[in-house]
Amino acid sequence: MKDQPSPIRETDDDARKLARVLLRSARHAAIAVLDSETGFPFASRVLVATDIDGTPVILVSKLSAHTRALAKDSRASLLTGEPGKGDPLAHPRLTTQCLAEPVERSHAFYDRIRTRFLARHPKANLYVDFPDFLFFRLKPELGSLNGGFGRAYQLEGNDLIIQSAANEEIAACAAETVRDLVERHPDVAQTLAIRLNAPKSASWRICGIDPSGFDLISGDFLLRYEFECLAEEADHICSNISKTAYSIP
Amino acid sequence: MKDQPSPIRETDDDARKLARVLLRSARHAAIAVLDSETGFPFASRVLVATDIDGTPVILVSKLSAHTRALAKDSRASLLTGEPGKGDPLAHPRLTTQCLAEPVERSHAFYDRIRTRFLARHPKANLYVDFPDFLFFRLKPELGSLNGGFGRAYQLEGNDLIIQSAANEEIAACAAETVRDLVERHPDVAQTLAIRLNAPKSASWRICGIDPSGFDLISGDFLLRYEFECLAEEADHICSNISKTAYSIP
Numbered sequence: 122m123k124d125q126p127s128p129i130r131e132t133d134d135d136a137r138k139l140a141r142v143l144l145r146s147a148r149h150a151a152i153a154v155l156d157s158e159t160g161f162p163f164a165s166r167v168l169v170a171t172d173i174d175g176t177p178v179i180l181v182s183k184l185s186a187h188t189r190a191l192a193k194d195s196r197a198s199l200l201t202g203e204p205g206k207g208d209p210l211a212h213p214r215l216t217t218q219c220l221a222e223p224v225e226r227s228h229a230f231y232d233r234i235r236t237r238f239l240a241r242h243p244k245a246n247l248y249v250d251f252p253d254f255l256f257f258r259l260k261p262e263l264g265s266l267n268g269g270f271g272r273a274y275q276l277e278g279n280d281l282i283i284q285s286a287a288n289e290e291i292a293a294c295a296a297e298t299v300r301d302l303v304e305r306h307p308d309v310a311q312t313l314a315i316r317l318n319a320p321k322s323a324s325w326r327i328c329g330i331d332p333s334g335f336d337l338i339s340g341d342f343l344l345r346y347e348f349e350c351l352a353e354e355a356d357h358i359c360s361n362i363s364k365t366a367y368s369i370p
Numbered sequence: 371m372k373d374q375p376s377p378i379r380e381t382d383d384d385a386r387k388l389a390r391v392l393l394r395s396a397r398h399a400a401i402a403v404l405d406s407e408t409g410f411p412f413a414s415r416v417l418v419a420t421d422i423d424g425t426p427v428i429l430v431s432k433l434s435a436h437t438r439a440l441a442k443d444s445r446a447s448l449l450t451g452e453p454g455k456g457d458p459l460a461h462p463r464l465t466t467q468c469l470a471e472p473v474e475r476s477h478a479f480y481d482r483i484r485t486r487f488l489a490r491h492p493k494a495n496l497y498v499d500f501p502d503f504l505f506f507r508l509k510p511e512l513g514s515l516n517g518g519f520g521r522a523y524q525l526e527g528n529d530l531i532i533q534s535a536a537n538e539e540i541a542a543c544a545a546e547t548v549r550d551l552v553e554r555h556p557d558v559a560q561t562l563a564i565r566l567n568a569p570k571s572a573s574w575r576i577c578g579i580d581p582s583g584f585d586l587i588s589g590d591f592l593l594r595y596e597f598e599c600l601a602e603e604a605d606h607i608c609s610n611i612s613k614t615a616y617s618i619p
Contacts, residue, residue: 151400168459209417
């Protein structure tokens with residue numbers, strides 16, 4: 122008997138880009154964890170955002186089964202990528218295997234993570250400060266991309282992380298950067314949405330920037346745009362965004 | 371310090387019915403399994419149908435990570451219930467912890483499962499008979515229903531299984547039962563869709579019946595209706611469906 126041929130294709134930059142977009146454009150995900158009492162694999166739904174380095178972030182209740190599970194065993198995976206119209210398996214999706222790290226209120230990253238999460242999920246303002254809610258950073262270890270029938274790729278955790286010395290500096294001035302950009306170009310988010318063929322909606326806004334790209338949001342729609350090259354400073358992000366919106370080099 | 375109050379509500383018939391509808395109306399699900407090499411929890415997407423007793427059924431490639439995982443450890447959970455509009459966490463969803471049993475082509479249930487699966491997923495006709503595709507029945511052991519913020523319930527596996535001596539007999543004559551009903555009432559599926567406030571679509575059809583209810587399908591929409599009481603024979607199903615469509619007692 123012959124061995125089955127490997128169904129895994131060689132990972133290329135297109136696969137890496139697709140995987141990053143699937144992870145960074147998810148408003149929610151299915152999370153798989155190990156049940157804290159039985160070790161059973163347990164799938165549930167969580168809201169997702171990203172930290173400045175692209176690491177996925179979740180905000181969960183300490184009373185929930187997935188939080189109890191992560192407190193006992195930090196291994197988790199996230200399934201992102203929506204099925205859309207037609208055959209659910211024809212649409213690309215990504216499984217990201219992660220190690221979960223709680224981000225307590227005293228943590229150096231806490232304010233940054235809270236700010237970025239709320240920019241994407243403003244309704245979470247209602248409960249983010251409740252004492253029984255907690256953030257986790259889910260550090261990617263491995264990715265399994267299924268780009269549709271017969272298009273499977275394996276990724277390394279580092280393929281999904283933004284490796285940039287500028288991360289912290291950009292995070293520190295992100296709100297100001299976006300505010301200045303919108304002051305100069307009040308139509309920038311709407312123009313980006315049209316240029317990127319986003320669904321028609323009146324209220325697009327930029328809800329996150331990082332060295333690798335930006336996130337646009339309008340109601341239930343979230344759109345991720347990845348730059349050709351990592352930005353090295355906030356000005357570089359602004360010029361990348363302007364170029365995308367107005368083709369200004 | 372006081373203990374946290376339990377966030378789990380007492381399970382009532384409304385919760386059981388909601389859970390059954392969430393499981394039986396899913397075209398696809400996130401499945402959580404244990405990675406066959408590392409034991410890591412792994413989430414991926416699968417197409418779902420149900421067997422005649424409501425047990426969820428999946429059709430998977432033997433080359434996929436979830437199939438290799440289930441071959442080694444039969445424990446799995448399914449997340450069903452779509453997020454819909456607005457806050458993804460405001461929509462009800464169900465985690466069903468299951469034990470997976472492969473259904474080989476020689477299995478007594480194989481033809482029944484194949485027929486029911488293809489009635490729901492006609493495009494799977496393209497690959498269902500490929501030698502590397504395999505059905506699993508996922509026998510429910512436990513259910514965790516999240517009916518929206520603060521509305522959590524625990525269910526037993528048996529709450530999600532249709533306990534009826536008539537299952538096999540009804541399965542054997544299901545195709546004929548539906549054909550006869552549609553001959554007598556050519557507009558029955560369309561009328562049901564209107565009565566049940568289904569999305570507008572021209573091509574609704576009944577794609578499954580069982581002692582507990584029926585499934586209506588049209589393109590990407592799948593609608594599950596649960597009867598008030600279990601039907602004891604095929605005629606009883608017909609009269610339940612007619613009553614639902616035309617209010618004929």
